[in-house]
Amino acid sequence: MLTVQQLTGGYSRQQPVIHALSFDVQPGEIVGLIGLNGAGKSTTIKHILGLMTPIAGNVTLNGKTLREDPAAFRSQIAFIPESPQFYEELTLWEHLELTARAYRLDETLYIERANALLDQFRMSKVKHWFPHTFSKGMQQKIMILCAFLVQPSLLIVDEPFVGLDPLAIQALLDLLQEGKRQGMGILMSTHILGMAETYCDRFILLHDGRIQLKGNLSEMRQTLSQPQASLEQLFIKIAKG
């Protein structure tokens, strides 16, 4: 579904921060994007979303690049950013309405989905409140609610658990698994390696902007000849060189 081929990119052409990355995300799987601070995870995500232009290589979604068909490309993706981004002048419910309109969701369908999500994340009572009155975790929930309202083919999630309470973390994990069962492809960047090991099907281990290791846990164990290693142990080995 998502194919990243030889992607090189960064904030200036002279100094790329990601180098020749190649990987894919298939329907019905969660792929973990793992790396130290500054490894290039968010930069990779920005290139996939089309917020940055590759220096070389390309990103295709179901065979098409963003440039070939921007509307189709964007309508298939939802993104949960690392830091909440919202419109100060819109209430939580208006954010959901705006998202539904942007993705052209049927009205009956989105109202039903939105109310179920609000219940699941215990946000029904504040649905007509403005987000600047919310706590950080509640603001993060707006991003999660909007993304799952869309039920995209490809969901990209950047550090989603930061600031969430234990019930919200569980609700998010439930939604990720449900999305996966329904055929969603999910690319998730996280530092919580225990959770990644449990929930991700495959991994991309980035170090200094390059893929050092990828595959499922048993493939990566085999590559490093560490048959019993946890994801965290494999990652530390890679990160320490």
Ligand SMILES: Nc1ncnc2c1ncn2[C@@H]1O[C@H](COP(=O)(O)OP(=O)(O)OP(=O)(O)O)[C@@H](O)[C@H]1O
């Ligand atoms: N706006 C920017 N302008 C210039 N350089 C940037 C910018 N944002 C990030 N970088 C640089 O790009 C590199 C990769 O950063 P990136 O944000 O992709 O890392 P990350 O893996 O997402 O890290 P973290 O785990 O801390 O979120 C770093 O060296 C960083 O300094």
